[in-house]
Amino acid sequence: MADIIQLLPDHVANQIAAGEVVQRPASVVKELLENAIDAKAETIKLLVKDAGKTLVQVIDDGVGMSVTDARLSFERHATSKIRSAEDLFQLNTKGFRGEALASIAAIAHVELKTKQEQDEVGTAITIEGSEVVAQDIIVTPTGTSIAVKHLFFNIPARRNFLKSNTVETRHIIDEFQRVALAHPSISFVMYHNGSEVFNLPQSNYRQRIVNIFGPKTNEKLVPVNEDTDVLKISGFVGKPEYAKKSRGEQFFFVNHRFIKSAYLNHAITAAFEGLIKDGTHASYFLNLEVNPQTIDINIHPTKTEIKFDDEHTLYAILRASVKHSLGQFNIAPVLDFDRDANLDTPYDYSNKSASTPTIEVDRSFNPFDTEKQSTPPSKTYSSSYSGRKETPTAGWESLYVGMESKGTKSANDFSEMQFESVESTASMFDDSQLSSKQSSYQLQNKYVLSAIKSGMLVIDQHRAHQRILYEEFLEYITGKNTVSQQLLFPLQIQLSKQEHDIVLNLKSDLEHAGFVFQNFENQMVEIIGLPINVPESEVSIILEQLISDVEHEVPDANFSAADLLAKSLSKSLAIKSGQSLTQTEQDHLVNSLFACKDPNVSPTNRPTFITMTVDELDKKFM
Numbered sequence: 229m230a231d232i233i234q235l236l237p238d239h240v241a242n243q244i245a246a247g248e249v250v251q252r253p254a255s256v257v258k259e260l261l262e263n264a265i266d267a268k269a270e271t272i273k274l275l276v277k278d279a280g281k282t283l284v285q286v287i288d289d290g291v292g293m294s295v296t297d298a299r300l301s302f303e304r305h306a307t308s309k310i311r312s313a314e315d316l317f318q319l320n321t322k323g324f325r326g327e328a329l330a331s332i333a334a335i336a337h338v339e340l341k342t343k344q345e346q347d348e349v350g351t352a353i354t355i356e357g358s359e360v361v362a363q364d365i366i367v368t369p370t371g372t373s374i375a376v377k378h379l380f381f382n383i384p385a386r387r388n389f390l391k392s393n394t395v396e397t398r399h400i401i402d403e404f405q406r407v408a409l410a411h412p413s414i415s416f417v418m419y420h421n422g423s424e425v426f427n428l429p430q431s432n433y434r435q436r437i438v439n440i441f442g443p444k445t446n447e448k449l450v451p452v453n454e455d456t457d458v459l460k461i462s463g464f465v466g467k468p469e470y471a472k473k474s475r476g477e478q479f480f481f482v483n484h485r486f487i488k489s490a491y492l493n494h495a496i497t498a499a500f501e502g503l504i505k506d507g508t509h510a511s512y513f514l515n516l517e518v519n520p521q522t523i524d525i526n527i528h529p530t531k532t533e534i535k536f537d538d539e540h541t542l543y544a545i546l547r548a549s550v551k552h553s554l555g556q557f558n559i560a561p562v563l564d565f566d567r568d569a570n571l572d573t574p575y576d577y578s579n580k581s582a583s584t585p586t587i588e589v590d591r592s593f594n595p596f597d598t599e600k601q602s603t604p605p606s607k608t609y610s611s612s613y614s615g616r617k618e619t620p621t622a623g624w625e626s627l628y629v630g631m632e633s634k635g636t637k638s639a640n641d642f643s644e645m646q647f648e649s650v651e652s653t654a655s656m657f658d659d660s661q662l663s664s665k666q667s668s669y670q671l672q673n674k675y676v677l678s679a680i681k682s683g684m685l686v687i688d689q690h691r692a693h694q695r696i697l698y699e700e701f702l703e704y705i706t707g708k709n710t711v712s713q714q715l716l717f718p719l720q721i722q723l724s725k726q727e728h729d730i731v732l733n734l735k736s737d738l739e740h741a742g743f744v745f746q747n748f749e750n751q752m753v754e755i756i757g758l759p760i761n762v763p764e765s766e767v768s769i770i771l772e773q774l775i776s777d778v779e780h781e782v783p784d785a786n787f788s789a790a791d792l793l794a795k796s797l798s799k800s801l802a803i804k805s806g807q808s809l810t811q812t813e814q815d816h817l818v819n820s821l822f823a824c825k826d827p828n829v830s831p832t833n834r835p836t837f838i839t840m841t842v843d844e845l846d847k848k849f850m
């Protein structure tokens with residue numbers, strides 16, 4: 229049989245390699261920024277058009293390249309950064325594979341301009357799909373500019389696979405932030421479609437964080453510093469009370485390289501244990517310096533995962549130093565929450581109520597919460613928690629206030645819904661049962677049980693309320709008549725640049741939902757009106773949840789901002805499981821649920837209730 233194995237031509241090999249290196253425009257951003265840093269640039273400019281789909285350009289004032297190097301830089305495995313395998317264990321550069329430029333040039337139009345300090349003139353090279361189409365001598369400043377245009381022009385499948393501009397821009401900003409955070413001594417600017425997104429002057433680490441995430445960040449930061457033989461830590465963690473629902477602001481850098489490590493992340497979580505609520509995440513910006521010989525960055529083509537020789541030790545040191553910092557800055561409670569307090573309370577004190585701890589912990593998290601009213605009200609659905617002791621029914625109206633107001637503001641829609649509900653409930657509920665005193669019963673502060681004609685109904689209170697609020701919000705957002713409650717004092721909310729952009733994108737939907745904005749300035753939003761069913765105290769939590777939802781939403785064909793907004797708001801505002809409901813609240817929940825257009829499932833398509841028939845019950849007793 230004839231030989232059939234052939235060597236792939238270089239441009240094909242490069243295209244295949246490109247699949248590993250370049251997943252999306254953000255990958256190009258990362259590679260180009262890292263090359264600029266390796267070239268010792270002091271100022272780096274990133275220009276992006278159409279989320280990088282049309283252009284990604286990085287301009288630096290680094291060392292530049294000679295004519296020969298400029299040409300060689302596009303060859304595969306051409307690198308100036310390592311000479312032998314041993315060098316891999318002494319890496320002080322970002323790059324070392326010599327693959328990035330070759331890969332990028334295989335799948336895009338690339339224009340390189342570069343000049344070294346000592347040279348009078350520089351070199352320009354244009355490459356399209358691995359082919360050099362032009363090479364010139366040019367006048368250009370010292371440094372390098374690489375423009376990558378029409379990414380994936382020759383791989384339509386990859387191009388079509390790219391996500392919406394919002395999502396791709398998000399990825400680019402993520403990469404940009406990671407690189408910028410790792411190098412505060414370099415100044416960075418980023419432009420998107422001609423407008424400035426970031427302008428980060430050379431600064432110290434704290435200023436860099438603040439310049440990226442907004443002025444409000446400053447007060448949240450607690451410094452962490454530790455210097456041991458194996459590990460040097462510097463950076464900041466966010467104070468516990470600023471823990472976020474999204475994992476957005478969590479950064480580890482190892483020797484100035486952004487890495488992901490679930491294991492080290494766990495060390496931080498462990499240090500924060502007991503200080504933040506479940507489901508929230510502490511922010512951190514931590515630089516770890518280790519001997520390059522003790523890590524292996526070679527295991528991942530895009531190099532965000534690395535292997536440490538002694539992970540356990542790093543874990544222990546990291547956890548201890550974060551704990552220490554939290555303690556030093558008087559953030560960690562001195563009390564040990566794990567201990568049963570009754571055991572060491574002297575008998576004559578046992579009936580006295582404990583005094584409010586003076587140390588500041590997460591304001592909304594208080595392990596002594598169950599009894600004490602003097603503690604600040606919990607942020608999550610505080611109205612009904614704290615109000616219920618004195619006035620048992622006080623909080624409930626707020627749960628359904630939207631439903632009622634709807635009756636007054638748009639009689640038409642509501643009567644239609646009511647009509648539907650009469651129809652659907654008429655057959656389900658036995659009148660005689662409903663009129664009896666106790667029509668529903670709450671189980672474990674989680675389920676509401678109700679007798680129906682055929683047997684029993686078990687409603688998941690959280691999901692059911694989510695459904696009710698969701699339909700309500702959707703109606704507001706998509707309908708014409710918006711109802712807002714005017715705020716006495718404007719509410720000012722600080723946002724980071726991207727958060728601001730996300731909210732700005734949703735502005736008109738938010739306004740339809742009932743938000744009234746007075747000012748929409750740089751990183752600051754001023755709110756003067758809210759939807760009637762949104763308590764003022766919840767606003768920042770709701771916005772945060774919304775931003776996090778938008779960031780994590782993978783847009784598909786039926787992505788709609790209105791739907792997302794309604795889902796997010798209803799998720800934030802729905803009564804939680806664990807919350808006890810009065811009789812009236814329970815009844816109202818049942819009735820409102822069955823007044824919904826689609827009562828069977830929650831907005832995320834999970835069942836809101838199940839039924840159990842008498843037959844089924846009978847069988848269980850056989």
Ligand code: ADP
Pocket residue numbers: 259263264267288290291292293297301302306307308309322323324325326327328329330371372
């Ligand atoms: P690597 O970074 O792994 O070495 P690349 O393909 O990213 O591989 O780059 C190839 C080579 O091109 C680099 O080793 C470097 O010598 C040169 N180079 C790339 N970008 C720049 C730049 N911005 N300034 C100076 N030299 C550069």
Ligand code: MG
Pocket residue numbers: 259262263322323324328329
């Ligand atoms: Mg590189």
